[in-house]
Amino acid sequence: MVSAVFHSPLDTSGAVPTTAPQPARASAPVAAAASAPAVASEPRMLKKRDFRAFWMRVLPPLAGFGLLVLVWELVAMKSTTGFPSPLATWQQALTVFSDPFYSKGPNDQGVGWNVLSSLQRVALGFGLAAAVGIPAGFAIGRFEFLSRMFNPLISLLRPVSPLAWLPIGLLVFKGANPAAIWTIFICSIWPMVINTAVGVQRVPSDYMNVAKVLNLSEWKIFTRILFPAVLPYMLTGVRLAVGTAWLVIVAAEMLTGGVGIGFWVWDEWNNLNVANIIIAIFVIGIVGLVLEFALIKLATAFTFEEVKS
Missing domain, CATH: 1.10.3720.10 (MetI-like)
Known part of the structure; x- marks a missing residue:
């Protein structure tokens, strides 16, 4: 079945040299090395995305509570009726x-x-x-x-x-x-x-x-x-x-x-x-x-x- 596709190495008339496939073999490690950084960069991108999603879930509620505490503190500072501050509460x-x-x-x-x-x-x-x-x-x-x-x-x-x-x-x-x-x-x-x-x-x-x-x-x-x-x-x-x-x-x-x-x-x-x-x-x-x-x-x-x- 192999000889039906490739010429036999013993056939000298128009035979393809046996050394022809060697560059393809030599280039395989180079291609693998070239593709390695792309594979390695995927976890880094996922980590960046997960990190950004985490902060997008945490920061807005914290900012909202921080704004509430800030307004509360300002009201307590300006109040003349003894309105309690966040720390006192x-x-x-x-x-x-x-x-x-x-x-x-x-x-x-x-x-x-x-x-x-x-x-x-x-x-x-x-x-x-x-x-x-x-x-x-x-x-x-x-x-x-x-x-x-x-x-x-x-x-x-x-x-x-x-x-x-x-x-x-x-x-x-x-x-x-x-x-x-x-x-x-x-x-x-x-x-x-x-x-x-x-x-x-x-x-x-x-x-x-x-x-x-x-x-x-x-x-x-x-x-x-x-x-x-x-x-x-x-x-x-x-x-x-x-x-x-x-x-x-x-x-x-x-x-x-x-x-x-x-x-x-x-x-x-x-x-x-x-x-x-x-x-x-x-x-x-x-x-x-x-x-x-x-x-x-x-x-x-x-x-x-x-x-x-």
């Missing part, structure tokens, strides 16, 4: 968080107990809202009669301020704690109802036509078609409802009293302890950020690619 925060779970009576407890009490109220109010709002959203989105029936009511009640519902709760439930839970319930139910209903209405009509052809029951339509398709919208409503509930509880606890992060803010204001108020603001923001991040991760895990885009 940090020192007070070390004192507050050195024992966050102390208890010296119902109106004197650590910040940890106040946060846990607020989270407990949020969990109860939000859980009741989810138990009512998600099924109601499925029903409103599934049946046109219910949609036409409840859409005007939702449009009327949804813009009402959360604190406007608090006196109704105090009148009906005769207690501050159930009134706060009621306020969370009525304010966090709307995002779940609306997003779930919109998700049901956006299910492709082909799916429902197939269900009619197969003569599926309502339970099978719900479990096999509606629930998987509506789940991303439903989780978005849940995320918005949790953010609303955490906002409402702080305002409700300021008015109802008891143990809670909102009551702690109001109590520290009565004591003219502005540093603790600023600490409470950061605590409220951090807890809300953690709740938001956890629900975003949960929603992303159950969201299809076309819904994410």
Whole structure:
């Protein structure tokens, strides 16, 4: 097979000399040496890109926090009412968080107990809202009669301020704690109802036509078609409802009293302890950020690619 392509070395008539391929062999190391720097430069370029991406992720948040601290320091320097500086607030925060779970009576407890009490109220109010709002959203989105029936009511009640519902709760439930839970319930139910209903209405009509052809029951339509398709919208409503509930509880606890992060803010204001108020603001923001991040991760895990885009 080799002789069919190359001339035999014994053939002297027009034979190609055996020394002809030698330069190609000699040039192979040169070519390899020439290509070696290009291969070696790829990790260096990747390192530079990774290093630049790292700083682009770290520097902007640090610059934002630095700007906040700078403005805060300028306000403290210009203030004539004893507004605490960032350093004084940090020192007070070390004192507050050195024992966050102390208890010296119902109106004197650590910040940890106040946060846990607020989270407990949020969990109860939000859980009741989810138990009512998600099924109601499925029903409103599934049946046109219910949609036409409840859409005007939702449009009327949804813009009402959360604190406007608090006196109704105090009148009906005769207690501050159930009134706060009621306020969370009525304010966090709307995002779940609306997003779930919109998700049901956006299910492709082909799916429902197939269900009619197969003569599926309502339970099978719900479990096999509606629930998987509506789940991303439903989780978005849940995320918005949790953010609303955490906002409402702080305002409700300021008015109802008891143990809670909102009551702690109001109590520290009565004591003219502005540093603790600023600490409470950061605590409220951090807890809300953690709740938001956890629900975003949960929603992303159950969201299809076309819904994410």
